[in-house]
Amino acid sequence: MIKKLFSLFVLMALVVSAGLIYVLKKPLDIPSGEETISIQINQGQTLSQLAYNWENQGWLPSARLFLLQAKVLKNAKEIKPGEYDVPENTNMMELLSLLTKGSNKRYRVSFIEGTRLRDALLNLKNAPNLIQDIQPLTIAKVQELLKQEKIPEGLLYPDTYVYQSGDSVSSILKQSHQRLQHVLEQEWQQHLAKQSEKLPYKSAYEALVMASIVEKETGQAHERPEIAGVFVRRLQKNMRLETDPTVIYGLGEAFNGNLRKKHLRDRSNPYNTYRNKGLPPTPIALAGREAINAALNPDNGQSLYFVAKGDGSHYFSKTLAEHNRAVREYQIFRRSKEYRSAPSTN
Known part of the structure; x- marks a missing residue:
């Protein structure tokens, strides 16, 4: 009789254990169509408060089992404040592990x-x-x-x-x-x-x-050294940089999208490289x-001018005459909104 009772007790314990393991490994009830659920743990919140809140929200299967698991593993006090993204198919065992590692969002x-x-x-x-x-x-x-x-x-x-x-x-x-x-x-x-x-x-x-x-000034990445080379050589020859972006920067909120001749003549703008020599x-x-x-490894060519071709690239010229021809070819509408400046023909 005692053996039968013992066997029955063992069987019941196994059934209960299997049930507990099933629930603990059962995926959380994340709403259909959602890949994750975001949770926020604030400083001072207890695992017990959180667990029952999550159970009430409907996605934690059992607050009691979740807390029992934490008690057995002795890591209830190790949860870390922060924001977490809990992915779908996460179970309660994995959730507890996630919360003790720190915010993952x-x-x-x-x-x-x-x-x-x-x-x-x-x-x-x-x-x-x-x-x-x-x-x-x-x-x-x-x-x-x-x-x-x-x-x-x-x-x-x-x-x-x-x-x-x-x-x-x-x-x-x-x-x-x-x-x-x-x-x-x-x-x-x-x-x-x-x-x-x-x-x-x-x-x-x-x-x-x-x-x-x-x-x-760069529209295509491979042109950076060549553009840098033009500006470096102009500085070395004591020429003005004459580049529109510096003027536009100096105009600040006053710039309305139209760069005019009066802007290029304005000596009061310290960023006007058409009138001021050297760097801004x-x-x-x-x-x-x-x-x-x-800038530190400029192309060692001879170009002193460049003009935007309209496709993001530039045509580079060694002489002013060559540059003027390129301007006529590529920049009929030089001051359009898409224009990227180049040293002038002056």
Whole structure:
């Protein structure tokens, strides 16, 4: 009789255990058509509170079994605050493991080559679940954060930055600035180590200014070194750069899409490279590694002019006469909105 009772007890225990394992390994009831379910765990919330909330929401099969599992594994206190994406077919055992590893949801914000600092700041303002710890988010505030004497135009590295809910705007800005400093210093040191032909830069910062111009003028990536070569040779020959993007940058909000002769004649614009010799005071856009590399490794040809052909590429000329012929051929409507500037015929 005792043996029969014992056998029955063992059988019942096996059935219960099998049932528990089945429930624990049963996929969560994620709504049909959804690939994931997003959950937020705030600082101070207990696993018990969360489990019963999830059960009430209908996607956790059993709060009691979930908590029992956590008690047996002794990791109920190891869950980490954050935002999680729980994929479909996840079971309760896998869910608990996920919550003890930390937030798995990532967001992205991008800074694009050739765009301005103001564009990067707008992207940060619109980034979801990013703490806006700089108010208002202005260029002046960024200058203060990065401890810069000049406006910090061009001092962020164009890239896509991955962050979690709870990260801050200032942390992304610092990360991007540090990345720019690292890339610029790396390229500058490689340039110094080559002991090649002397370039018209007194510092890595001036190389960055040139890189930003190259970035704005480039329509096709392979032309970066050739465009850089034109501008470097013009500086070496004490010629003005005469490039529209610098003038447009200096006009700021006053630029309405039409670059006029009066703008090119305006000496009060410090970014007017049609009237002022040398480089403009600061970068005019975000420059990537390729543009920085091109500024420090310009093509060693003889071209002093280039003109946009209308397909994103340029025609390069050694002489003014050749350039004038190219202008007549390719730039009948030179000041159209799609026009990318080149040194003038003056």
